[in-house]
Amino acid sequence: MKKLLLAFFACVASASIFAQNKKSAEIIKKEALKQETVLDSIDYLKHNLDFADTAADTRSLLYYTGTLQEQLGLYTDAGNSYAKAAGIAAHDASNMPKVTSEQLVLNAVRANLCAGNWETADSYLNSAVRNSKNETVSATVKLYSVWSELCKASSVPGADISDSLELLKAYSSMHSMKSVKAQVLFTLWHLTSARIYADELNREFPLSPESSVANGKSQIMRVPFWYFVPKENAASSSQNRYTENSKVPAKDSSVQPEISLSQKHPGKKQQLGLFKKKENADDCIRKAKEKGFDAYCYTETRSSGTTYFIVAVDENSSMTMGQKLKNAGIDCYTIE
Known part of the structure; x- marks a missing residue:
């Protein structure tokens, strides 16, 4: 009996100590930012998820971890973090960035497309987010669905992207797609190299990152999606x-x-x-x-x-x- 009581009190003491170690997302985030590198910050966040005070704190920490992973190009990891956060039914933690569950799902889609994981991206797109009543979310779902098709095409030699191009052209003139028009125009420019889309970007979104890339002032990050997506008439394009x-072209019928x-x-x-x-x-x-x-x-x-x-x-x-x-x-x- 004495041993049972001792074990009971030991468990109670352990639970009490664990409860005392619980921290808010805000505190864990501040401690993570004190680490030497961003990778160290990510590791700290991941190792301290169990000490988050509430479900809301865990959700916010996963979202913040995903943003750091995405910035470092750890796209698959970022997608996983966003998806886990989206699966937690809770509000935003105090003094942490605000994000809706629908936006978390879209973040997971984007990160997976950047990694070339179009199957995973499709599974998220086919969730409840596809039926969103929010016009911006709905527009983003439509754009990302086309991106997913292009991502899939990047793994198929000689894939036909004409349907995706026609859909993007239609989206570029739809009022309901206005929130993602810069991305739509940029995608059309990237796929076709047609100056008309770069000019439209300059007129309507002169300060956007999409316009900056189209004008050669900045470069696209090393993302598999943008690097490998097939282009229209790639074989004859001067920007092939x-x-x-x-x-390998034959020159004078001789072997190089x-x-x-x-x-x-x-x-x-x-x-x-x-x-x-x-x-x-x-x-x-x-x-x-x-x-x-x-x-x-x-x-x-x-x-x-x-x-x-x-x-x-x-x-x-x-x-x-x-x-x-x-x-x-x-x-x-x-x-x-």
């Missing part, structure tokens, strides 16, 4: 991306010599292409060298076991290589 499906692999150089660089076939990478390098760029190729094996051939050009001291490549008609994006 070099992809794994590129064909293979270009030797290099080690990945340290520091920032501009990635020109990512290929499954070495000959396609070689062709990308030749085209870059013809325009005066010192391109090279190295390999990288992903978690799936697939080895890719990556073509890159090192940044210069003034960090202007990306703009020089684009001025020469070569698409690229910055990597470490």
Whole structure:
């Protein structure tokens, strides 16, 4: 009996100590921000979720964790954090950012599309959010549904994106899609390279990030979705991306010599292409060298076991290589 009483009091004491360790989302967030790096902050937030005082605190912490993960390009992790937050039936925690459950679902969709996870994105889009009465949410669902189709098309060689283009063109003139018009116009410009959409962005959304990218003043983040989505008439476009499906053109019926692999150089660089076939990478390098760029190729094996051939050009001291490549008609994006 004495042992049972001791065990009981020990459990009560343990529960009391755990309860005393409970903290609000605001306090945990402030402590997370004191960590040395953003990754350390994310780890701190994840490890302290169990100490959140209420369900509302847990929800807000998951949302905040997702925003940090998305900023770092940890898109799958961000999608998971947003989805978990959306699954908690609670209000916003005190002194934390306000976000609706519908917006959390849309955040989860966007993050998964950035990671190329169109199946997961579709599963979220087919939830209750599709029947939202909020016009902005409804417009975003329609846009993200097209993005999901484009994301799916990026994994299908020679995929036809004409239906998606026609839908986007229709959306660009709909009043109900006004809240996402900048994104719609940007997507049309990105897919077609038609200046008409960039001009419309400049007129209606001159200070938007979409307009800045279309004008070459900034670059798209290294997001798989935007980098691999197929373009209209990509084979003949002057802004054609070099992809794994590129064909090596025959010159004078002679076989081009293979270009030797290099080690990945340290520091920032501009990635020109990512290929499954070495000959396609070689062709990308030749085209870059013809325009005066010192391109090279190295390999990288992903978690799936697939080895890719990556073509890159090192940044210069003034960090202007990306703009020089684009001025020469070569698409690229910055990597470490």
